[in-house]
Amino acid sequence: MTTFSPTISHPRTETEGTRQGPTPPPMRVAIIGAGRGGTALLDALHQIDTIEVVGITDKNSSAPGLRRARELTVPIYEQVSDLIKSQQPNLVMDVTGDSAMESALQEQVSSDTDIVNGQTSRLLWLLIQHETTLQTELLQAEKLAGIGSFAAGIAHDINNPLQLILGLAENLAEETDLDAVHLQARDIIEAVKRTTAICRDLTSYSRRTSLRQDGLISVNAKLDEALKIARYAVALQDIEIRKYYQPDVVALGNPDQLLHVFVNLITNAVQAMEHQGVLTLETATIDGETRIRVSDTGSGIPPELLNRIFDPFFTTKPPGKGTGLGLYNIKNVIHHMHGTITVESQVERGSTFTLTFPGDTSRREGGSS
Ligand SMILES: Nc1ncnc2c1ncn2[C@@H]1O[C@H](COP(=O)(O)OP(=O)(O)O)[C@@H](O)[C@H]1O
Numbered sequence: 001m002t003t004f005s006p007t008i009s010h011p012r013t014e015t016e017g018t019r020q021g022p023t024p025p026p027m028r029v030a031i032i033g034a035g036r037g038g039t040a041l042l043d044a045l046h047q048i049d050t051i052e053v054v055g056i057t058d059k060n061s062s063a064p065g066l067r068r069a070r071e072l073t074v075p076i077y078e079q080v081s082d083l084i085k086s087q088q089p090n091l092v093m094d095v096t097g098d099s100a101m102e103s104a105l106q107e108q109v110s111s112d113t114d115i116v117n118g119q120t121s122r123l124l125w126l127l128i129q130h131e132t133t134l135q136t137e138l139l140q141a142e143k144l145a146g147i148g149s150f151a152a153g154i155a156h157d158i159n160n161p162l163q164l165i166l167g168l169a170e171n172l173a174e175e176t177d178l179d180a181v182h183l184q185a186r187d188i189i190e191a192v193k194r195t196t197a198i199c200r201d202l203t204s205y206s207r208r209t210s211l212r213q214d215g216l217i218s219v220n221a222k223l224d225e226a227l228k229i230a231r232y233a234v235a236l237q238d239i240e241i242r243k244y245y246q247p248d249v250v251a252l253g254n255p256d257q258l259l260h261v262f263v264n265l266i267t268n269a270v271q272a273m274e275h276q277g278v279l280t281l282e283t284a285t286i287d288g289e290t291r292i293r294v295s296d297t298g299s300g301i302p303p304e305l306l307n308r309i310f311d312p313f314f315t316t317k318p319p320g321k322g323t324g325l326g327l328y329n330i331k332n333v334i335h336h337m338h339g340t341i342t343v344e345s346q347v348e349r350g351s352t353f354t355l356t357f358p359g360d361t362s363r364r365e366g367g368s369s
């Protein structure tokens with residue numbers, strides 16, 4: 001069985017054991033200022049495996065970036081001088097916008113440490129914000145492209161209750177028994193409610209999500225919701241669905257985005273099984289961490305493709321069936337939630353995607369950055 005876990009910056013090649021040459025030591029970066037700019041930088045740099053954020057500092061002990069640093073286990077310093085002395089960073093990023101800090105830093109850092117400050121660090125922050133916006137747009141675009149293929153499934157699901165309503169209404173037109181009229185009216189109301197529920201699910205799925213609506217998500221309910229949505233994209237009739245849910249499994253993040261992640265994973269799994277096989281959904285809280293597994297008994301992924309499936313536009317599906325953006329977007333959402341995604345796969349046997357999210361979610365506050 002081959003395992004793979006992606007990183008944002010560099011596709012890893014350990015799966016093939018072909019790492020070339022010694023890897024250079026990571027760049028050691030210190031961040032001064034833990035407001036919105038510092039938090040955004042911390043989030044972005046933390047995901048890059050050739051960068052080590054060696055510490056962060058802020059005068060204000062309740063700055064949002066310090067809380068994020070604790071979650072990411074990045075060292076926090078009270079004094080700028082302590083951070084610089086003890087960590088010897090290669091690069092100091094000053095996002096305080098304070099000119100006194102600029103001159104203080106010049107005196108403290110050694111000659112082989114670079115400093116980024118003023119408009120330059122503002123520019124970096126703007127670029128990071130811009131990238132976040134692009135990622136959100138891409139997610140929305142990919143989601144809408146997927147919804148195009150829902151049409152047949154939706155038409156079918158709405159047509160059934162509509163036909164029922166028509167039949168009942170035709171009966172009603174001739175019905176003289178008042179009790180029968182009431183009974184059929186109630187059936188009509190139920191059928192209308194079913195179509196309304198379909199429309200509600202789809203409208204909420206297609207809506208544009210915002211990165212700022214983070215909150216505690218009930219994972220089991222989200223997976224069930226995703227199954228309902230995925231039914232429109234792929235036929236589930238001949239798929240056996242096994243659920244192993246632990247109660248009260250939660251994750252912190254944007255509920256709409258997590259729903260999209262699950263819909264994508266389930267869709268991929270079912271497509272890999274060519275409409276026959278077992279789809280297994282598992283949730284658990286292990287050592288305070290949330291773990292979610294989506295497994296299939298489908299085609300599997302050849303080892304040489306494992307490190308490419310998370311790349312944008314990588315797809316093995318014909319046009320109209322795949323955009324190649326599903327796993328790329330999934331990876332971005334999961335990293336935004338400070339989680340990880342790994343895949344294990346065996347050709348002709350099937351694949352398992354495992355998502356892990358950090359623990360202690362109940363004590364964390366949402367929507368900080
Ligand atoms: N569960 C799976 N089983 C087998 N192959 C998979 C699975 N999930 C993803 N893949 C492979 O990864 C590729 C990329 O997936 P994704 O990013 O979702 O794009 P798309 O589904 O549009 O092709 C797929 O084309 C497929 O080759």
Ligand SMILES: [Mg+2]
Pocket residue numbers: 264267268322326327
């Ligand atoms: Mg996909």
